[in-house]
Amino acid sequence: MASPSPEQRAADRGTGTAGSGGDAAGARRTGAATHENGDGTGTPRPTGGVLAHRVPDLGALELLLAVARRGSLGAAARDLGITQPAASSRIRSMERQLGLTLLDRSPRGSRLTDAGALVTDWARRVVEAAEAFDAGAQALRDRRDSRLRVAASMTIAEYLLPGWLIALRARRPDTAVSLHAGNSTAVAERLLTGAADLGFVEGLTVPAGLDSAVIGHDRLIVVTAPGHPWSLRRRPLRAAELAATPLILREKGSGTRQVLDAALGGLARPLLELSSTTAVKASAVSGAGPAVLSELAVGEELSLRRLVTVPVEGVDLRRALRAVWPSGHRPAGPARDLLALTRCGTPG
Template sequence: MRHVPPIDALELLRAVARLGSVSAAARETGCTQQSGSARLRSIERTLDLELLTRSPRGVALTDAGELVVAWADDVLAAAERFAAGVETLRGESSRELSVAASQTVAGHLLPRWLLAFRARQLADGRTPTEVRLVTANSEQTADLVRAGAVDLGIVESPDIPEDLSSTTVADDVLVLVTTPDGPWAARTSVTLEEVAATPLIAREDGSGTRRAWESTVRKRLGGTPVEPALVLSTSAAIRSAVASGLAPAVLSAHVVADDLALGRLRRIAIDGPAISRPVSALWRGTPRDLRPTSRELLEAATA
């Protein structure tokens, strides 16, 4: 077994293969770029193989590197099963897992992830983990993780705290909605400039939805949207306010799916690329500090 690299080194190699960057892979796996580069060179020395080609544009896998990463997936999966098995022996796999999630995630994504998570554990003959859910906005979720009040946080915000570990588990798209006979209803699309200059109904500061919208306007237009017509603390309240004809809003496509299907609201296309945002999991410590039960839940989410 002396030619098998350490688990953390294989995790780093797999991240490099996915991201195409040593620095990005090092950040994801919780080490410095210098340490990551040294770890990769160590793998190549251990195996006596060239696994990566390096250029100013980044790194790419050699043919041997492609094979090693494929084999590493099997080793890492076995390591994760080993960790989950040890947790089972300790009686920890059935412990409560506390999760804080922003409203969009809690209401529209997490339920099906939890069903898949439970199904996996039952299929393995294990007692399902009891999950305690706390709903908060993205900023509050990060604070709960930071304080150790929850094991895992899931947010849909472009602003990921640098003091927490994170990984992207899904993507979400923001859409512009109004009433069927409201502003812009007769048009097929509007410009981003028009929407940014229109007072909308918005979530509170700290919400991932509002942050993603304002971040998009800053990046694409170099400015900020006008002040909202009304600020409400829940997506459900915003949907009702839009349906009443008060003003349009920019919300997650998941949140308004039923309203659009029922004809209660109408989606108006915004010219240009879709406004998307990552759905990210947050936890304290490094990637190696992610509990096996938390990792299982994230695997169910990405599957």
């Protein structure tokens, strides 16, 4: 058998007919996708880009259907809310795109050509399919918008979210909202497993696999019951003294515990380790010992003198409050609205 000519070899390289993987490479160069057959061979097929170049847009197809229905380009333009010159220009553009004459124009109106009648039939099917597609997408949006699953760390869940959810209810009265309160680690787990749509955390860092937005800031404060020796101090606590003292603390994994541990460089063994802000606060009020809590959580107790603040020097106990969601899935629908509301009513 004769060897291929240089021209033939060049042609083979250009079309992907020679060498392993040539079909896929040739398909990419010519704007075609490769469909894997059951026998392992690849069959090129047009990509969406090629199809979009050859097929008129939905607006043009709807205009053609309106002309067929009304028998007049002017009447069709009025139905669609555009000017007659714009409608005429769109029809001519579609004719150039298809390489076909679709309408015979005369003073008495516009009549479909034979080719135009066929294209109109095809256009009707395309538009009906698009309407079905739109209806299906709307049904999915309605299902998404009918519920919102929120996960939040304790301080945010107890002291900030109630107000946000009341405001969301005014905007979306038909959305059913469920709230799971837990520590920051539990919030991340629910988001990553698909059990929540939007989360709120108070920790130092954003858990892996999540995107975030800072929605405000909070400050941790040291509090005791009025009879505790620290309540009588004239000078602030030093950071080292606070770190060495057994405290009433939240459990490991909570945002409060993470921030405090990082700020002090380590903590003494807890006096008590409790799983909710309310339990920590109640223990401090009872006189069990000093606690570190969010400023948001103890406003009432401080105003009634059931707790007192103990100043601390040499340590920054401010922390960011964050909304979090799975990476690459920006909040939509009710989750997007709730996120917007948090930015309107969160401590700075």
